[in-house]
Amino acid sequence: MSARRQTRPARHSKLLAGDPDFAPLGDELERLDGALRRRVNADRENLEKGLAQLVLTLIELLRQLMERQALRRIEGDSLTPDEIERLGETFMLLEERMNELKEAFEIEDEDLNLDLGPLGRLI
Amino acid sequence: MSEQREQMRRRSEEAARRRDRDRDAWRKRNEASRERQERGVSRALRDRDVSLLDLVDRLLDGGVVIHGDITLAVADVDLIYVGLRALIASVETIERDVGISLSASGPSLKASAL
Amino acid sequence: MSGVLYVYAITDSLAQPRGTGLGEVPLQRIESRPLAGIASEHAVPPELDEKVLWEHEQVVENLMSMGAILPLRFGSSVEHAEALIAMLAERREEFLAALERVRGAVEISVRAEVSVDPTEEPPPRPQSGTAYLLRRAEEERRERDAAELVHQPLAALARGCVPPASTHDRRQFKAAYLVEESGVEAFGNRVGELNTDLEGVRISSTGPWPPYSFVAGGSA
Numbered sequence: 001m002s003a004r005r006q007t008r009p010a011r012h013s014k015l016l017a018g019d020p021d022f023a024p025l026g027d028e029l030e031r032l033d034g035a036l037r038r039r040v041n042a043d044r045e046n047l048e049k050g051l052a053q054l055v056l057t058l059i060e061l062l063r064q065l066m067e068r069q070a071l072r073r074i075e076g077d078s079l080t081p082d083e084i085e086r087l088g089e090t091f092m093l094l095e096e097r098m099n100e101l102k103e104a105f106e107i108e109d110e111d112l113n114l115d116l117g118p119l120g121r122l123i
Numbered sequence: 124m125s126e127q128r129e130q131m132r133r134r135s136e137e138a139a140r141r142r143d144r145d146r147d148a149w150r151k152r153n154e155a156s157r158e159r160q161e162r163g164v165s166r167a168l169r170d171r172d173v174s175l176l177d178l179v180d181r182l183l184d185g186g187v188v189i190h191g192d193i194t195l196a197v198a199d200v201d202l203i204y205v206g207l208r209a210l211i212a213s214v215e216t217i218e219r220d221v222g223i224s225l226s227a228s229g230p231s232l233k234a235s236a237l
Numbered sequence: 238m239s240g241v242l243y244v245y246a247i248t249d250s251l252a253q254p255r256g257t258g259l260g261e262v263p264l265q266r267i268e269s270r271p272l273a274g275i276a277s278e279h280a281v282p283p284e285l286d287e288k289v290l291w292e293h294e295q296v297v298e299n300l301m302s303m304g305a306i307l308p309l310r311f312g313s314s315v316e317h318a319e320a321l322i323a324m325l326a327e328r329r330e331e332f333l334a335a336l337e338r339v340r341g342a343v344e345i346s347v348r349a350e351v352s353v354d355p356t357e358e359p360p361p362r363p364q365s366g367t368a369y370l371l372r373r374a375e376e377e378r379r380e381r382d383a384a385e386l387v388h389q390p391l392a393a394l395a396r397g398c399v400p401p402a403s404t405h406d407r408r409q410f411k412a413a414y415l416v417e418e419s420g421v422e423a424f425g426n427r428v429g430e431l432n433t434d435l436e437g438v439r440i441s442s443t444g445p446w447p448p449y450s451f452v453a454g455g456s457a
Contacts, residue, residue, distance in 0.1 A: 012175065014444060015170045016421075016445070018432045019440070020441035074374065081367070084370060141362065173441055186307075
C-alpha cells in the first residue's frame with residue numbers, strides 16, 4: 001500500500017498552506033488509486049462484493065441526504081410531533097439496517113471502498 | 124401471561140445484544156481513526172496525496188463541459204468512474220443550491236419497505 | 238479516420254498560447270471572435286492516468302499567462318473545429334460572463350477535518366424517533382459551527398466561493414475559493430493561522446489552480 005504511493009513522481013505538489021495530515025484523506029486516496037491504474041483483476045467475488053459496496057455507498061449517501069433534509073424541515077417547524085416521531089423511527093431503523101448490511105458484507109464505516117474489480121475503484 | 128413475560132425477556136435480550144453491537148462498532152471506529160492518525164506517513168507523501176485528490180476533483184468534476192460533437196477522451200471503463208463522480212458532485216450541488224426538496228405532500232418513508 | 242481536437246480552455250485573449258499540448262503536440266487557437274478555444278490535434282484520445290492528468294494541468298496552467306481563461310473538463314474533445322466554433326458562438330454570453338468573473342483570480346482548494354474525540358462508551362441508544370432526530374440535529378449543529386469557523390474568515394478574503402457541502406463523510410470539509418492573484422499569499426497565511434488557532438481542526442489548502450470550479454454560476 002505505502003509502496004505504491006512512493007512510486008509517485010516527486011514534483012507533483014500543490015500544497016499552499018496548512019497541514020494535510022488527515023485521516024480520511026488516506027481512504028479517499030486509496031479509492032482513487034484503482035481508477036487511475038487499470039486493474040486487470042477479474043475476480044468474480046471481488047466484483048460482487050464491489051457491487052454491494054457500490055450500492056451501500058449510494059444508499060448511505062441518500063440516507064444522510066434525506067436525514068439532513070428532514071432535520072431542516074423540523075427546524076422550519078413544518079412537521080407535527082407525530083410526523084417527527086415517525087420520521088425519527090424510520091431513520092433509526094434505516095441506520096440499523098445499514099449497520100447490519102455493512103456487517104454482513106464486512107464493510108467498515110470509513111472504508112466504504114468501491115472496488116469493482118475490472119472496472120477499478122470508484123469515488 | 125407467561126407469553127407476555129416471554130416477549131419482554133426477548134425484547135430486553137435484543138436490546139442488550141444491540142447495546143453490545145453498538146459498543147463494539149464504536150470501539151472499532153475509534154481505534155481505526157486513532158490508528159490512522161498515528162500511522163506516520165511522511166508529510167511529503169501527504170502533500171502529494173492531497174494535491175492529487177484536488178487535481179482530480181478539478182479536472183474530472185470541474186471545468187467547462189462542452190456538448191454536441193463530443194467524445195470523451197477516456198475509455199468506457201473510466202466513463203463509469205467519471206459518471207459516478209458527477210453523481211456525487213450533483214448530490215452535493217442539490218443539497219447546497221436547492222435546500223429542502225421533499226415533495227409538497229411530505230416525506231413518505233415506509234419502514235416496511237426496508 | 239481523422240483524430241480528435243483536444244480542447245484545454247476558452248479565452249477572450251488575443252495572445253498566442255504558451256507551451257505545448259499533451260505529448261508536446263503544438264497548441265492552436267480556434268477562433269470564434271471574441272472568443273477562442275485552445276486545442277491540440279491528436280490521432281488517438283489520451284488514456285486516463287495520473288501522469289496525463291498532471292500533464293494536462295501543466296498545459297492549462299501555462300495558458301493562464303494569456304490572461305483570463307476558462308479551463309475545460311479533462312477529456313473534452315471535438316472531431317472538427319467547426320463544432321467548437323459553433324459551440325463558442327452559441328454560448329458566447331455565458332462564456333464572456335464567466336471570463337469576467339474569473340479575470341485576475343485563481344482557485345484555492347481548502348480541506349479541513351474536525352478530530353473525532355474518542356470517548357470510551359457510545360452514546361446511549363435513543364429511546365424514541367424524536368430523541369434520535371434531536372441528537373442528530375445537535376450533531377449537525379456542532380458540525381456546521383465548526384465548518385463556519387473555517388469558512389467565514391476565508392470567504393472574507395475571496396472574490397467568490399463554492400461553500401462546503403456535507404456528504405457521506407461528515408467530518409470532512411471541502412471548499413473552493415476564488416481569490417485575487419495578489420491575495421493568494423495572504424489567503425495562505427490565514428489558512429496557516431486557522432490551522433494553528435482552531436482547536437481540534439486540521440486545515441490544508443492547495444493551489445493556485447486555474448478556476449475550474451467557477452466557470453458556471455458560483456456564489457459569493
